[in-house]
Amino acid sequence: MPGLRVRTERAELGRLLEHADPRAPLAIRRGVDGIVGRGEALRLEFSGPSRLSDAADAWRRVAQDAVVDDAVGVPGTGLVAFGAFAFDDDSAATSVLIVPQVVVGRRGDDEWITWIGDEGRLHPTAVDEVRVELADGAIDAERYRAVVAEATERIRSGEAEKLVVARDRVGQLPPDGDVRSVAVGLVQRYPDAVTYAVDGLVGASPETLVAAHRGHFFSRVLAGTAARGATPARDAEIAEALASGDKDLREHRFAADSAMAVLRELAPDARASEPFPLRLPNLWHLATDITGTLGEGRSTLDVLALLHPTAAVAGTPRAASLRIIRELEGVDRGRYAGPVGWVDGDGGGEWVIALRGAEIAPDGAIRAFAGAGIVAGSDPAAELAETAVKLRPITDALADPLP
Numbered sequence: 001m002p003g004l005r006v007r008t009e010r011a012e013l014g015r016l017l018e019h020a021d022p023r024a025p026l027a028i029r030r031g032v033d034g035i036v037g038r039g040e041a042l043r044l045e046f047s048g049p050s051r052l053s054d055a056a057d058a059w060r061r062v063a064q065d066a067v068v069d070d071a072v073g074v075p076g077t078g079l080v081a082f083g084a085f086a087f088d089d090d091s092a093a094t095s096v097l098i099v100p101q102v103v104v105g106r107r108g109d110d111e112w113i114t115w116i117g118d119e120g121r122l123h124p125t126a127v128d129e130v131r132v133e134l135a136d137g138a139i140d141a142e143r144y145r146a147v148v149a150e151a152t153e154r155i156r157s158g159e160a161e162k163l164v165v166a167r168d169r170v171g172q173l174p175p176d177g178d179v180r181s182v183a184v185g186l187v188q189r190y191p192d193a194v195t196y197a198v199d200g201l202v203g204a205s206p207e208t209l210v211a212a213h214r215g216h217f218f219s220r221v222l223a224g225t226a227a228r229g230a231t232p233a234r235d236a237e238i239a240e241a242l243a244s245g246d247k248d249l250r251e252h253r254f255a256a257d258s259a260m261a262v263l264r265e266l267a268p269d270a271r272a273s274e275p276f277p278l279r280l281p282n283l284w285h286l287a288t289d290i291t292g293t294l295g296e297g298r299s300t301l302d303v304l305a306l307l308h309p310t311a312a313v314a315g316t317p318r319a320a321s322l323r324i325i326r327e328l329e330g331v332d333r334g335r336y337a338g339p340v341g342w343v344d345g346d347g348g349g350e351w352v353i354a355l356r357g358a359e360i361a362p363d364g365a366i367r368a369f370a371g372a373g374i375v376a377g378s379d380p381a382a383e384l385a386e387t388a389v390k391l392r393p394i395t396d397a398l399a400d401p402l403p
């Protein structure tokens with residue numbers, strides 16, 4: 001197959017999401033910055049346990065063969081692919097890398113357009129509002145409390161130290177519903193999170209698995225959660241309690257330590273911050289930031305192949321937690337809690353965990369998931385309430401997209 005022809009030029013764009021396909025938007029946004037794609041110049045699909053390392057190898061070949069003319073030269077210009085990967089090795093969901101036919105992007109003062117293959121004209125269209133209410137899915141509130149209770153039992157009996165168990169909510173997008181409206185609702189409400197829309201997966205994630213440019217990487221591990229307080233004083237107390245509470249710190253350490261162990265393998269200079277409370281519009285998380293330098297020739301996809309699934313979405317130890325989660329949840333998570341993001345021709349890019357979102361199937365069926373990390377002493381009612389807060393971003397964006 002001949003290599004892709006890629007050309008990036010400066011442009012004036014207006015609203016980025018208006019350049020995306022209403023039914024199949026491709027977008028990774030953080031506030032006003034981000035990239036949006038339209039069409040498919042190349043689609044690569046992967047499945048099974050080696051889906052991430054297969055993607056890393058396939059992408060190296062695509063990048064090697066591409067002929068790139070990039071007049072802008074900032075992260076997100078030149079050759080890029082959007083990607084979304086299944087959570088579980090055994091998932092029926094496919095994992096994809098998609099190179100669009102057109103990518104538009106903004107980073108600070110830079111705005112650009114990248115043509116992949118034939119060049120044409122932009123056709124932005126206004127975003128139509130859709131409103132959808134979600135209802136109980138396969139795991140309703142009662143079943144979720146039982147799943148959490150069972151998870152704590154399994155932990156008590158020594159089968160695992162931490163288990164992240166999730167529940168789902170479902171809905172139906174109207175025929176020809178504009179998926180971009182959900183993304184607009186998320187970008188407006190969660191400007192500090194990464195809003196993603198890739199192959200039907202849409203949400204706003206606060207958790208960066210890996211972002212890298214010219215070999216320097218950043219990773220943010222989140223685990224440990226509390227709802228925001230109603231007054232500034234109460235809010236400050238909650239943050240303080242989260243940062244010093246034994247249960248949350250323990251839950252957090254499992255996630256931070258496992259990420260650090262993996263990242264050290266790839267980057268001996270990897271350094272972790274102390275855990276700190278991270279404020280989001282709807283909740284507090286405990287966060288650890290890790291930075292370092294990737295070895296020569298390593299791509300963000302290579303990092304994902306080792307890092308996914310972290311203890312923030314699976315548990316500790318990894319293999320046992322995956323087996324128990326499958327058993328307790330009894331549903332295929334699809335791409336929920338898998339990596340979603342973009343990669344460029346040098347292997348740089350930005351990948352977050354597909355949290356706080358939903359999958360929209362080609363027939364419009366919507367399934368949203370949210371989970372919580374369970375350790376010894378977790379309370380089923382509190383974990384149910386935590387998942388309700390985590391479902392709010394996608395629930396609100398679907399119910400009232402353009403506030």
Ligand SMILES: C=C(O[C@H]1C=CC=C(C(=O)O)[C@@H]1O)C(=O)O
Binds near residue numbers: 207312355369374
């Ligand atoms: C599993 C989810 O969140 C994870 C990420 C941050 C904090 C978490 C927690 O405190 O339980 C979860 O590990 C989710 O949002 O569905």
